[in-house]
Amino acid sequence: MSAERTESDTTAPELDVVLCWHMHQPQYFDQGQGAYALPWTYLHALKDYSDMAAHLESVPEARAVVNFAPILLEQIADYAQRVADYLEHGQPIPDAVLTLLTTAPVPDDAAARAEIVRVCLRAHEPRMIEPFPLFRSLAAIAKSAQEDPALLRHLAPSFFLDLATCYHIAWLGATVRRENPEVQRWLAEEEGFDAGTRRHLLELIGYTLADIIPRYRELAESGRVELSFTPYAHPIMPLLLDIGSAREAMPEVLLPEQTEYPDGEARVRWHIERGLDIFEKHFGFRPQGCWPSEGSVSTATLRLLDEYGIRWAASGQTVLANSLAAAPDAEKAPRDGWLHQAYRLEGTRMLTFFRDDGLSDAIGFRYADWHARDAVGDFVHHLENIVDAPPPGGVVSVILDGENAWEYYPENGFHFLHELYRRLSDHPRIRLRTFADICSRCTNGLPELPGVVAGSWVYGTFSTWIGDPDKNAGWDRLIEAKQAVDTALQQHPELRNEALLEQLAICEGSDWCWWFGSYNPAGSVSDFEILYRRHLAALYQRAGLAVPESLSQVLSTGGGDPAAGGTMRRGQAHS
Secondary structure (H helix, E strand, O other): OOOOOOHHHHHOOOEEEEEEEEEOOOOOEEOOOOEEOOOHHHHHHHHHHHHHHHHHHHOOOOOEEEEEOHHHHHHHHHHHHHHHHHHHHOOOOOOOOHHHHOOOOOOOOHHHHHHHHHHHOOOOHHHHHOOOHHHHHHHHHHHHHHHOHHHHHHOOHHHHHHHHHHHHHHOOOHHHHHHOHHHHHHHHOOOOOOHHHHHHHHHHHHHHHHHHHHHHHHHHHOOOEEEEEOOOOOEOHHHHHOHHHHHHOOOOOOOOOOOOOOOHHHHHHHHHHHHHHHHHHHHOOOOOEEOOHHHOEOHHHHHHHHHOOOOEEEEOHHHHHHHHHHOOOOOOOOOOOOOOOOEEEOOOOOEEEEEOHHHHHHHHHHHHHOOHHHHHHHHHHHHHHHHHOOOOOOEEEEEEEOOOOHHHOHHHHHHHHHHHHHHHHHOOOEEEEOHHHHHHHOOOOOOEEOOOOOEOOOOOOOOOOOOOHHHHHHHHHHHHHHHHHHHHHHHOHHHOOHHHHHHHHHHOEOHHHHHOOOOOOHHHHHHHHHHHHHHHHHHHHHOOOOOOHHHHOOOOOOOOOOHHHHOOOOOOOOO
């Protein structure tokens, strides 16, 4: 039952809450191989981008901000077109595992078969494999085959076809399953699947992919969702502008051998301008706000975004704490309500919001094993404590990854998300808002920051991307490539084209160095490290240059076991 709003409620303090879900993936298409090297774009589209839209559609009173990286939008659209081209014209799909749902033959060589097995076991076992009888049985055989090459060679082609089919069914979103009765039959299957079922599944995948962007556009046009953007390929803008800005929050950090990114400001402007264009191409309008890649900000970064007429940006809690502490004559003890309000950087019009780490990380890391009602009750209780604390009012910014947490929840977070939107929408003293809503209401009297201590939402520093020897090596290879390309373009201006600049942008994305370092899983590090070097090689080749020997050397090997497999971080190191 919805909570009733009484006359007395109108005089009680109310709290604005912004739920901001960030969706992004780096460019997985490998130009050298002519295929997608990793499947995460289409898998998260099937499971998470579809579910997140459905939950907002199902609770009309709900409001949220959904942020898309433009390079992700391009890949979603490309995958949808590739599947359609196969279904309509029989054109091959450039994805080795998705191809197993087509009529293409199962490969005979052991290496290709081993890769199919490796890929199809990449799912959270308790939530995505164990509940599915056939997938559970096939996964047990697949694990044995990983240790026994003879078994791998002698498995029938039907084994790999069924394994890949189970894998894709497991990656369907909870709302996709509920809306398609045939999926329930597939989930209960214990014998295997025929070619007709695989085609039907591929048709469902194609429909879901093609519908993602139109669904979010419709939600935005109806005023229920604010869509925002990240600069094109998700670069760490402060480091492109000034690598030395890493020392503002980490004075002792060891920087790469190359301490300046060549022509960094021009590259940041390229990412912003290209990002705005791609966003408008897919959604039909220009966004009002920006989640800078990884919430990475600096004074120079915010001033640059303001120059483009962006109305709001957001970052992490520790960035704000560091910036308040660094302000002239700053009180060292945080003042009441310091986190739960918007700020303005001196000399700019844009508002900046800061992530509540405790509430955001509770969704990302704490609530997955809770009963949905208990988890949402705990979340609402924390908000009620905030609304009753001085000063009255305020805005709480809950910002987190919109794609990686849900596989750890029952039914991909279905019950939690539905309960979350319903309870917050019905609450008499909590108002679900968007950042644009807040900007329209807050025009004067906001606190100003004289400057921002450069950092990201992760720990308030750039330590996830720079300072570690492996991460620094990644920067050195990128800067070497940029210098070589710049020299080539000076000598041969005719080489400059959009494809070359886009390939450079791909290499400037944040995801590569995110994975470098010993604390991440070896398999994931290898996947991203190899693809990064291939992207750099493609950059040299597009500039007509020989690929240097340095790109044959492995940059990082990993070997750790972080929470959520390394796909997410907590906002604060001690939390």
